[in-house]
Amino acid sequence: MLLIRCPYCEEERPELEFRNAGEAHIARSTNMAGESDDDFEKFFFIRSNPKGVIYERWRHMHGCARFFNAVRDTVTDKFIMTYKAGEPKPSKLPKNSNEVVAK
Amino acid sequence: MSGAFRIPGAGRLKQAKAARFSFDGQAYAGVEGDTLASALLANGVHLVGRSFKYHRPRGFLSAGAEEPNALVQVTRDAARKTPNVRATVQELYDGLAAQSQNRWPSLAFDVGAVNDIASPFFSAGFYYKTFMWPKAAWKNLYEPKIRAAAGLGVSPDQPDPDHYAARFAHCDVLVLGGGAAGIAAALAAAESGASVMLADEQAEFGGSLRFETGARIDGQDGFAWAQGAIAKLKAMSNVRVLSRTTAFGYYAQNFVGLVERVSDHLQNPGRDLARERLWQVRAKRVVLATGAIERHMVFADNDRPGIMLASAARTYLNHYGVAVGKNVGVYTANDSAYAAAIDLKKAGVNIAAIVDLRDNPTGPVIDEARALGIEINFGRAVVRAGGKLRVTSMTVQPKNGGGERTIPVDAILMSAGWTPSVHLFSQSRGKVAFNDETKRFVPGTYAQDCVSVGACNGTDGLSATIDEAYAAGAKAARDAGAKAAKGTKPKVDAGESWSRGMLGAAPGAGPDTTVKAFVDFQNDVTAKDIRQAVHEGMHSIEHVKRFTTNGMATDQGKTSNMHGLAIAAETLGKPIPQVGLTTFRAPYTPVTFGSIVGHARGPLFDPTRKTAIHPWAEAQGAVFEDVGQWKRAWYFPKGGEDMHAAVDRECVGVRKTAGLFDASTLGKIEVVGPDAAKFMELLYTNPWEKLEPGRCRYGIMLREDGFIYDDGVVGRLAPDRFHVTTTTGGAPRVMNHMEDYLQTEFPHLNVWLSSITEQWAVIAVQGPKSRDIIAPLVEGIDMSDEALPHMSVREGKICGVPTRLFRMSFTGERGFEVNVPADYGQAVWEVLWAEGQKHGAVAYGTETMHVLRAEKGYIIVGQDTDGTVTPNDAGLDWAVGKKKADFVGIRGLARPDLVAKGRKQLVGLKTKDPKVVLEEGAQIVADPKQAIPMKMIGHVTSSYWSENCGRSIALALVAGGRDRMGETLYVPMPNGVIEVEVTGMVFFDEKGERLNG
Incomplete structure (x- = not known):
């Protein structure tokens, strides 16, 4: 069972309290009705599904109930970092991602 | 005396109470503190099982958890029959009853042993080759036969009456x-003030100190020191x-x-005591002190009962006071077996000979053995063992060939060396490294905050082990935030030390x-099988493992993996590290399902939700159905x-007078705030801004894809307050869906969401007499049609308590x-x-609710829709809302697909024969x-007998359905084709006059 740091509670809590909510940084258009078929396809259907670092949304379901973003390695399952919803995609990741998780 | 092979004065069970037990119906005497293995050995019993594939007679290989052979069934009563219990681990209690497995009709004469004679047909990979043809025979003939013949032990056929506990725990270290290394590490960590947990699989702590008579720590015998240290820690x-x-x-x-x-x-x-307890521990630091496991020698017929690991024989003697034989041979490739021979010799057991593969080893144990007059043969091999049931x-033969000599023995002790137990380290995703000098895999790169100490780290000798473990324990505590250690390191006065040995097949x-x-004893894998696998093209150790099943039995190859690897490497002509080690997987030893399930069984498997009105319905004799976690009156x-x-009576009763229905399970969410209407506009298709307070x-x-969710x-209770209801099953996901949009897409909206499902009980009163029933009990609400029209809501009081009174209908009645x-x-x-009784009202359940709504063509999301249905469908x-800019x-x-012609649309169906009720899910x-x-053009989504209509009714999703009004369609069923007519969805009171009736 993983420990996940909730950026709102500022605490590491067991995985059981959280629920994954899919890929992050896919913004809903402010002109939804006017989106082209191609743009809607990209927005709704296409996901990156990477082997390695993924940016994804999580919800602290059985805690503060807030949605937040996380950077996770899909190969090792390690959470590299978490940050609040609405914050920009981090341009730099911590160097030794394993250490961040362990401490 | 408990058994002829118990040596007076030997071992630590001298004062123990007697314990009677039985094996295969035969009564024996043992003592408390024995394992089933030591007690049987004390009675001279070595033959305890038959092997998996060849049904060869088997005895005890070990004295611990690594045991591959001595698997027995322990029977307490009809429901408590535990198969595959390792006799070397099962502690003896008075009255214990055990049975041997995998034999018929008896252990000494087993018909299945014909497999041993036919073994040329059962070599490695025989499953894959023998049962290839004809293809159909696999399913009908081979697989059932193989399944019947395979497997060890018999599963209990009654529910497990025991209960299992579970605990979560956190600790620093x-x-x-709990051998010398673990105890030393725990002492250092504990003396620093850190919170420490120390666990060991044995009943008593001490690990190899149980048999190492040469160990002295802090002026005491090693095992006694261990007990003192544990008492201090406790x-x-x-x-x-x-x-x-x-x-x-x-x-x-x-x-x-x-x-x-x-x-x-x-x-x-x-009854109060759990059988097992699952601990789920999160530790800041982990110290691995898992020790090492002795390997056997790989030679012909090395599985005969009476042939065992040297350290096992030492344990039986030094701890249990049991001699494993009277005339014992020793076959070794390292020093540690000498200690066993010396201990047995001193206890009065004859050592027939020590056969040592090494050419001219020297050292104190060899000198001591020689001084005791034991015959030692260097540079020689045991080429085969004689005997069958024992x-x-x-x-014996010179290892490079030459004249044979047969020595009578009743037991053989073997030692090929020691394998560090890196199982848990490897499970932690650490990478092992091969030490070419000592020929063993030891922890290399760590992936987690853990450290290995002692034998599992490849550290030889008691003194070095305690130095390393004590320092590691103190450091772990310090790293976890504790202060420096205040205690004193245990002082080793004397210890035993050996390493090396051999890997692979002996001459x-x-x-x-x-x-x-x-x-591999448990899966009957021989050296020849592994060579054959390589010759047949299995060049990866993972392939060799799967082809031969080496290391795949319940013992997980604790004694066999390194030998198997060495033989594969030799056959491949590659060094061992290049062939690599197979992955260590959990569990280390078999874990019962009970301990994993814990309390989560029966009524505690899943929470049960009951409404406030549940006890009344129960008292009325309602039949309940499960709707998600809810119990609903059916x-x-x-x-x-x-x-x-x-249901017919309830349906008629509601439309004739009135009915009461417990609708409390309906999901309810309160949407509150200055932007509540804006939020509702975005989450629902309908327009909300202009809905007046007091209206519904x-x-x-x-969902974003356009399908009904x-x-x-x-x-609308107030300009800034909406009381939203959802389907019973949909409440949690609707709440999640709303929160998701509010928090992440529309965070600028000033809105709060509260789940109020459990806060409000809901009593639906439906039918022509409904107002007459309610009105006398209501305060502060005008109940006239003008003041409280259909689809409106008022707050007031009923029976003196606050109410949110909705005028609405899911039946088509007032x-x-x-x-x-x-x-x-x-x-x-x-x-x-x-009050309803005065008017002849009925109580109705969910089935009647379903029928009445279907009579009116009201849909149920999830029954009439399936996640691919649009509002138009x-x-x-x-x-x-056609004028809305966004939702x-x-x-x-x-x-394009959602606006295309020919989509499946919801319509009504009437069977040509009104008495025939269609099956839900039937294809059209x-x-x-x-x-x-x-070509299937649709399916039935809802279907009932309607007593009010005097006929069957159904709803269905049919391609282009609304253009097919009046058409005849067909529902093919096993007993014939049913003719149906496509109709509108409303079967009763088409004009809707009864809403105000």
């Missing part, structure tokens, strides 16, 4: 393994000591699973031989009615839904019920005479 408030506890799995972020065997060793555990001899079982020299049978009779609207919620009636605080739910229901286009799903609705075709497979 978790020490796994007395400390910051330490938890767990015996009989196996760490079976090491997971991410120092999360370790342990199973504590609480009562398997007790004669009468009592070893009778060993045949006499080499590449040019066909002898049965076992590598129907209320009266005087021996069956379901159909009860039927809302549809879509949920529906429900929404009441109807109300009375919301009251849940604590008053049953009291208000009872008053309404009493369901005939609900009117509920989609969730607005773009999805415009997708346009032409029943077409060839199979027919």
Whole structure:
């Protein structure tokens, strides 16, 4: 069972309290009705599904109930970092991602 | 004396009480503190099982958890029959009854042993080759036969009457393994003030100190020191000591699973005691002190009962006081077997000879053995063992060939060296490294905050082990935030030390031989099988493992993996590290399902939700159905009615007078705030800004793809307050969906969401007399049609308690839904019920609710829709705000597929024969005479007998359905084709006059 740091509670809590909510940084258009078929396809259907670092949304379901973003390695399952919803995609990741998780 | 092979004065069970037990019905005497293995050996019993594939007679290989052979069934009663118990681990209690497995008709004469003679046909990979043809025979002939013949032990056939406990725990330092290293590490960590957990799989702590007579620590015998140290640790408030506890799995972020065997060793555990307890521990630091396991020698017929590991024989002698034979041979490739020979010789057992593969080893144990007059043969090999049900001899030959000599023995002790137990380290995703000098894999790169100490780290010698472990324990505590250690390191006065040995097949079982020299005892894998696998093209150790099943039995190859690897490497002509090690997986030793399931069984498997009115319905004899976690009253049978009779009566009763229905399970969410209407506009298809406070609207919620997600009636209580209802099953996901959009897409909106499902009990009162029933009990609400029209909501009081009174209908009748605080739910229901009785009202359940709504063509999301249905498909286009600029799903609705012609649309179906009730889910075709497979154009979503209509009714999703009104379609069923006519969805009161009737 993983420990996940909730950026709102500022605490590491067991995985059981959280629920994954899919890929992050896919913004809903402010002109939804006017989106082209191609743009809607990209927005709704296409996901990156990477082997390695993924940016994804999580919800602290059985805690503060807030949605937040996380950077996770899909190969090792390690959470590299978490940050609040609405914050920009981090341009730099911590160097030794394993250490961040362990401490 | 408990057994002829118990040596007076030997071992630590001298004062123990006698314990009687039976094996295969034969009564024996042992003592408390024995394992089943030591007690049987004390009685001279070596033959305890038959092997998996060849049904060869087997005895005890070990004295611990690594045991591959001595698997027995322990029977307490009819429901408590535990198969595959390792006799070397099972503690003896008075009255224990055990049986051998995998034999018929008896252990000494087993018909299945014909497999041993036919073994040329059962070599490695025989499954894959022998049972290839004909293809159909696999399913019908081979697989059932193989399944019947395979497997060890028999599963119990009754429910497990025991209970299993579970605990979560956190600590600074978790020490796994309670031998000298683990105890030293725990002492150092505990003396620093850190919170410490120490676990060991044995009943008593000490590890190899149980048999190492040469160890002296702090001026005492090693085992005595261990007991003193454990007593000291147990007395400390910051330490938890767990015996009989196996760490079976090491997971991410120092999360370790342990199973504590609480009562398997007790004669009468009592009902209050759990059988096992699962510990899920999160540790800041983990110290691995898991020791090492001795390897056997791989030579012909090395599996005969009486042939065992040297350290096992030492344990039986030095701890249990049991001699494993009277005339014992020793076959070794390292020093440690000498200590066993010396101990046995000193206890009066004859050592027939020591056969040592090494050419001219020197050292103190060799000198001591020689001084005791034991015959030692260097540079020689045991090429085969004699005997069948018990070893009778060993045949010795110079290792490079030459004259044979057969020596009579009744036991052979073997040691090929020691394998560090890196299982948990490897499970932690650490990478092992091969030490070419000592020929062993030891921890290399760590992946987690753990450290290995002692034998599992490849550290040789007691003094070095305690130095390393004590320092590591102190450091772990410091790293976890504790202060520096205040205690003193245990002082080693004397210890035993050896390393090296050999890997792979011994001379006499080499590449040019066909002898049965076992590598893996439990899965009957021989050295020849592994060579054959390589010759047949299995060049990866993972392939060799799967082809031969080496290391794949329940012992997980604790004694066999390194031998198997060495033989594969030799055959491949590659160095061992290049061939690589197979992956270590959890569990370390088998774990019962009970301990994993814990309390989560029966009624505690999943929470049960009951409404405030549940006790009333129960008292009325309602039949309940499960809706998600809810128990809902399904129907209320009266005087021996069956379901159909009860539902017909309830359906008619509601439309004739009135009915009361417990609608409390309906999901309810309060949407509050200055931007509440804006939020509702975005989450539902309908327009909300202009809905006046006090009015209600039927809302549809879509997903972004345009498909219906949920529906429900929404009441606007105030400009900034909406009372939203959802489907019963949809409540949590609708709440999640709303929160998701509010938090992440529309965070600028000033809105709060609260789940109020459990806060309000809901009593639906429906039918022409509904107002008459309610009105006398209501205060502060004008109940006239003008003041309280259909689809409106008022706040006031009923029976003196606050209510949100909805005028709404899911039956097509004049109807109300009375919301009251849940604590008053049953009291208000009872008053309404009493009032209803004056008018002849009925109580109705979910089945009647379903029928009545279907009569009116009201859909149920999830029954009439399936996640691919749009509002238009369901005939609900009117509920989609055409002038709205945005709502969730607005773009999805415009997708080409969703606006295409010929989509499945919801319609009504009437069977030509009104008595025939269609089956829900039945497929619909346009032409029943077409060839199979027919083109299916839709399916039945809802179907009931309607007593009010005097006929069957059904709803269905049919391609282009609304253009097919009046058409005849067909429902092919196993007993013939049913003709149906496509109709509108409303079967009763088409004009809707009864809403105000």
